[in-house]
Each structure stands twice: as structure tokens, then as C-alpha cells.
Amino acid sequence: MIAVEGTATRRSNEKSRAVGQPDRRVYAPFSLRCGALLIDYVLLISIVAISTLIARLLGGGARMAGGSAETVGLLIAVLAAVLDLGVLPGITGRTVGKWATGLRIQQVTGEEIGIGRAMLRHFVGYPLSSLPLGFGFLIATFTTRGRALHDLIAGTVIVREGTPVSVDATTRRRNT
Numbered sequence: 001m002i003a004v005e006g007t008a009t010r011r012s013n014e015k016s017r018a019v020g021q022p023d024r025r026v027y028a029p030f031s032l033r034c035g036a037l038l039i040d041y042v043l044l045i046s047i048v049a050i051s052t053l054i055a056r057l058l059g060g061g062a063r064m065a066g067g068s069a070e071t072v073g074l075l076i077a078v079l080a081a082v083l084d085l086g087v088l089p090g091i092t093g094r095t096v097g098k099w100a101t102g103l104r105i106q107q108v109t110g111e112e113i114g115i116g117r118a119m120l121r122h123f124v125g126y127p128l129s130s131l132p133l134g135f136g137f138l139i140a141t142f143t144t145r146g147r148a149l150h151d152l153i154a155g156t157v158i159v160r161e162g163t164p165v166s167v168d169a170t171t172r173r174r175n176t
Contacts, residue, residue: 125150
């Protein structure tokens with residue numbers, strides 16, 4: 001099912017439209033959002049795994065080089081996490097995973113989220129979403145716009161990239 005917001009007025013840096021026209025954003029389904037998050041986390045875990053392998057090749061923790069390689073790998077993974085999950089979405093509206101799946105993070109008003117809101121969303125909102133056994137993530141399955149707890153905290157929404165599709169156009173295509 002595709003959820004499309006009814007009539008809302010928004011200001012957008014990317015697309016300007018007249019006030020009062022219907023908002024035709026297509027909200028991302030929960031499964032696609034999970035896939036995007038999985039891509040982001042696999043990217044970060046692969047950095048840690050590769051640095052651990054290099055550390056083991058250099059002698060593990062027994063030698064100074066092995067311990068240093070592991071430490072450098074962890075520092076690179078933390079830096080990559082801040083860039084991929086905070087800075088990149090703040091500037092472009094996408095993480096690597098959201099780019100790969102064709103999704104974009106926006107403010108509820110349709111504006112870019114900015115780095116501060118992206119940091120709040122991921123580094124404060126995600127831990128809070130996972131605290132009560134992941135219930136904060138499951139909220140997305142019950143809200144009309146598919147917003148999880150971290151989206152509610154940061155005032156964001158995840159939309160699909162590309163040409164907006166209305167529910168009527170989708171229904172017509174299926175019926176023909």
C-alpha cells in the first residue's frame with residue numbers, strides 16, 4: 001500500500017509549488033527502510049571486520065602493529081559512521097543505504113534536514129527507538145506516513161526518490 005499525504009503546504013529547497021496544491025510525496029515502506037539500514041550497517045561492520053583481519057595478520061594483540069591496526073580500524077569505522085549517518089544525510093538527505101534503495105530523508109515540511117537534525121535522528125533517536133525491544137522502530141508500521149520514533153523525535157519522514165505517484169494513478173495502472 002502506498003501512503004500519500006493529503007493536502008499540505010510546504011516549502012522546499014528542491015521543488016517549489018504553489019501553496020494549497022496537494023503534497024504528492026510517496027512514503028517509504030518499512031521493509032525498504034530496513035534494507036537501507038542494513039546496507040549502512042553492513043558497510044560499517046565490514047570496516048571493522050577488515051581492520052580486525054589486518055590486525056590478526058600483523059600479530060593480533062601480541063605485537064604493537066596488530067593492536068594499532070585494530071584501533072585505527074575502529075577509529076575509521078566511527079568516522080565513517082558519523083559521515084554516513086550524520087553528515088551525508090544532513091547535506092544530501094541520504095545515507096549510502098538510502099541512496100542505494102532510492103530513499104531520501106526530509107523534514108515533515110519537505111525541507112532538507114540539516115546536519116544537526118540528522119545527528120539527532122540517528123545518534124539520539126535510533127538508540128531510543130531500540131531501547132524498548134525495538135518498539136520505536138515498529139511504530140513505523142502503525143503510522144500513516146511510516147514514521148518511527150526517531151523520525152518523530154527529529155521531525156523527519158522518509159520518502160521515495162523520483163517521480164511522485166498518486167494513489168489514483170497507481171490504481172488506474174493496476175486496473176488496466
